[in-house]
Amino acid sequence: MSNVNGWNATGQTFYPLAPLPASALQSVRRRRMAAICLDLILVSIMSVGTFIVLGLLTLGIAWLILPPLFPFIAFFYNGLTISGWRMATPGMKAMDLEMRLVDGSPTPFINAAVHAVLFYLSWMFPPIFLISLFADDKRCLHDMLAGVIVLRRV
Template sequence: MSIQSTIDPYTSRTLFSGVRTRRIFGFCIDVLAILILTALSSLLVFILGIFTLGLGWLLLPILWQCVALAYTAFTLGGPNAATPGMRAMGLEMRLTNGTMPYPLLAAIHALLFWFSMTFLTPLVLLVSLFSDRKRLLHDIILGTVVINSSVERR
């Protein structure tokens, strides 16, 4: 069974069952991973700042954004089409035509999420309650969908 033929939420509801809840828990796992990576890279930037007489410390204010963007771009846009948190919850991201996302799309996906949460408040997450595929606003804009990867493997 190919994912291209089963992307319709009306013919294959199992692809989207439990996606919203799993996605929230996967996000929490990813936030923890990003915090750990940011702490490690902050230590590296601190040491770099000592050797560069303080110039390296100019990276500290934007460090977490860079770490989070790289984390999302290379994991969500990678061969598994999922961040480690999404993989732990059994989720994958696909474009609506069934193809896998690429790193640039994953980075844009993360940026749209951050901007929508910043400017439209967390109420933007209510969009998933009314979406047939349990998609969020930035998923709809980019034409992506999150599915149960366990259903696809069966």
């Protein structure tokens, strides 16, 4: 018997799409690392571009008072792209990945944005990423906390 949160009576997660085909998780970790690199480059370019444009529009005054733009842009970048119709950031799309809720439904904005916040917080404690090596579904701790799974597009 299972409940809405995706847990059954034994405490294990279930996937309505289960059993997941082996191809859905094949080389997901390696592809995610490449996708993260691509996404970090894109978010950095957007952050620097926004910083320069806002500074020029205000004749340099904004450069004195602007907070770091990277966290804000990364929050909306992940939230809007993952909750969109492609269910992936541009980096994930390039690596043939998509993100879904554990129940197989598309990821809403709030889950995608929380996932991004948890991901960036995970960088403060890098050993947390090793959890993925022991998870059968190759999920990281921030994936588990946000209730999402990253799969290959099938």
